[in-house]
Amino acid sequence: MEDHIAVLTTWSVQFIAAQVFLYVMLKVFKRVRYTGGKRPPGPPSLPLIGHFHHLLFGLPHHYLAKIAEKYGTIVWLELGAGGLKTQDHIFASRSPGIMSDLVFNKGQDLVFCPLNDHYRLARKIFTTELFSEKRIDSFKIQDMRRQMTFRTLRTAFEEGHANRYINLTDLLRHQFISLTTQMLFRMDGHAQCKDLLDIFHDILRTDWLVIEEFFPLLKPLDLSGQVRRLKNIGERYYEVMDSIIDNRLKENSISKSNTEEDFLDVLLATSKFSRVQIMYQISNFVLSLFSFNQDIMGAGTDSVSDTIVWAIIELLRHPNIMERLQSELDDVIGKERLVEEADLNNLEYLQAVVKETLRLHPVAALGVPHYSTEATKVAGYDIPANTRVMLNLYAIGRDAKVWKSPLKFDPSRFLNSPVDVRGQHYEVLPFDARRRRCVGMNLALLSMAYTVAQLIHACTISLPEGLTDLDVDVEEKFAVTVVRRNPLNLLIKRRLPLDVYGTA
Numbered sequence: 234m235e236d237h238i239a240v241l242t243t244w245s246v247q248f249i250a251a252q253v254f255l256y257v258m259l260k261v262f263k264r265v266r267y268t269g270g271k272r273p274p275g276p277p278s279l280p281l282i283g284h285f286h287h288l289l290f291g292l293p294h295h296y297l298a299k300i301a302e303k304y305g306t307i308v309w310l311e312l313g314a315g316g317l318k319t320q321d322h323i324f325a326s327r328s329p330g331i332m333s334d335l336v337f338n339k340g341q342d343l344v345f346c347p348l349n350d351h352y353r354l355a356r357k358i359f360t361t362e363l364f365s366e367k368r369i370d371s372f373k374i375q376d377m378r379r380q381m382t383f384r385t386l387r388t389a390f391e392e393g394h395a396n397r398y399i400n401l402t403d404l405l406r407h408q409f410i411s412l413t414t415q416m417l418f419r420m421d422g423h424a425q426c427k428d429l430l431d432i433f434h435d436i437l438r439t440d441w442l443v444i445e446e447f448f449p450l451l452k453p454l455d456l457s458g459q460v461r462r463l464k465n466i467g468e469r470y471y472e473v474m475d476s477i478i479d480n481r482l483k484e485n486s487i488s489k490s491n492t493e494e495d496f497l498d499v500l501l502a503t504s505k506f507s508r509v510q511i512m513y514q515i516s517n518f519v520l521s522l523f524s525f526n527q528d529i530m531g532a533g534t535d536s537v538s539d540t541i542v543w544a545i546i547e548l549l550r551h552p553n554i555m556e557r558l559q560s561e562l563d564d565v566i567g568k569e570r571l572v573e574e575a576d577l578n579n580l581e582y583l584q585a586v587v588k589e590t591l592r593l594h595p596v597a598a599l600g601v602p603h604y605s606t607e608a609t610k611v612a613g614y615d616i617p618a619n620t621r622v623m624l625n626l627y628a629i630g631r632d633a634k635v636w637k638s639p640l641k642f643d644p645s646r647f648l649n650s651p652v653d654v655r656g657q658h659y660e661v662l663p664f665d666a667r668r669r670r671c672v673g674m675n676l677a678l679l680s681m682a683y684t685v686a687q688l689i690h691a692c693t694i695s696l697p698e699g700l701t702d703l704d705v706d707v708e709e710k711f712a713v714t715v716v717r718r719n720p721l722n723l724l725i726k727r728r729l730p731l732d733v734y735g736t737a
């Protein structure tokens with residue numbers, strides 16, 4: 234570790250794929266790039282900037298998948314000046330970085346937290362209290378999901394009734410923002426959490442390649458303008474959360490009956506976190522809410538709604554698969570009532586559709602960068618300490634050596650197959666695996682299956698006039714998550730008799 238810190242001047246990005254793994258690793262070196270051991274192969278690089286220029290154009294997860302095809306399962310790239318490596322216990326940390334430092338107060342949230350005692354405690358509380366099966370399936374949270382989904386259907390039907398097309402991405406994002414903010418603070422999304430939502434939207438507008446991240450010496454110059462911007466976001470976040478917590482403490486001191494009603498109450502009740510730590514644990518939720526996995530708020534919203542949109546897009550592109558799913562729903566549920574969460578385990582084809590969507594469209598295509606804490610060897614290659622590692626989840630799900638016709642959307646490949654998407658099977662890892670695996674996975678899988686089932690069972694979804702299934706493209710845009718490039722407006726109408734919705 235000493236060696237590499239002593240020679241830091243350039244960034245390296247290395248891509249490792251042990252068996253079906255494709256790891257991308259980034260590391261900063263000073264003065265020299267790779268000083269010792271057997272370096273993994275990689276494309277030729279330019280002096281000083283290494284392979285940085287390759288990642289500026291096009292979609293990075295496509296480029297990384299392409300070079301992995303050419304250079305083999307473990308590939309080394311350099312960004313300006315850098316290093317890398319694998320094994321879970323060594324690669325389970327997070328690196329310091331501009332976003333983590335300036336917005337999340339040096340990684341005090343869960344997503345950007347280095348592997349330390351605070352992280353272990355926070356992860357335990359997330360897993361055993363906030364996201365335990367018991368809590369997720371509790372009547373109260375189930376009812377919240379049901380109400381939010383009905384609200385989405387009602388909005389869609391009002392528009393459909395007036396023959397107006399609706400943007401499904403916007404509609405579902407509203408649903409999941411409301412759901413998450415309810416779960417967190419008993420506040421209903423846009424109206425009550427406007428300041429917080431604005432902050433997270435600003436975070437998500439940050440370029441994924443901030444030059445100062447790769448060339449820290451340039452940080453004081455702030456050439457990209459992102460350093461000042463992120464600092465300002467961090468300050469605004471602190472103020473808003475401070476006042477939310479103040480208000481909650483006041484409310485709780487007046488009425489004890491509300492304790493442990495939502496996630497904020499649970500975190501306050503643990504007494505294991507300081508007030509500041511609670512602020513940043515919450516941030517993870519909001520961001521996940523918002524498109525990516527910056528913890529709870531950050532990690533839970535757009536990632537789920539964007540995956541649902543991919544599922545609907547694939548179903549519209551494949552009318553035979555849509556028909557088969559609708560038949561399963563009609564057989565199991567009938568047409569006299571709506572889908573309930575208790576039905577989901579009986580809907581085998583629906584579950585296969587969700588898995589196949591996650592295989593082809595893992596919205597967190599490159600995951601969240603891991604960080605090595607000591608030097609190690611991976612598949613015979615030497616990987617230094619302090620290396621950033623990214624898992625190319627996109628390339629894993631599309632590996633032609635593992636998947637037959639990998640680009641074909643075919644949910645039946647998951648029928649009668651033990652392969653699941655929960656991190657035990659390395660052929661498909663939309664949530665990653667082991668220590669840093671997505672903590673919201675169970676909630677995400679449940680929310681996705683439930684919403685897709687409602688949309689396909691309770692609605693008729695039509696493409697704009699003149700478009701056929703052959704016209705629906707799957708062009709991607711790489712933001713924090715991978716989303717569909719072109720907006721698609723749909724006509725959504727009631728499919729079941731009116732009185733079925735009445736009881737809802």
Ligand code: HEM
Nearest residue numbers: 344521526528532533536597601664665669671672673677
């Ligand atoms: C389709 C939906 C989702 C996908 C595909 C997804 C995927 C991922 C991935 C790939 C990671 C990085 C794992 C790693 O570092 O190795 C991650 C981390 C995380 N996700 Fe998710 N996620 C989704 C939904 C959610 C939801 C609903 C929440 C919470 C409400 C959430 C919370 C988190 C958190 C807090 C982390 C950081 C975990 C840690 O560093 O220990 N995610 N997610």
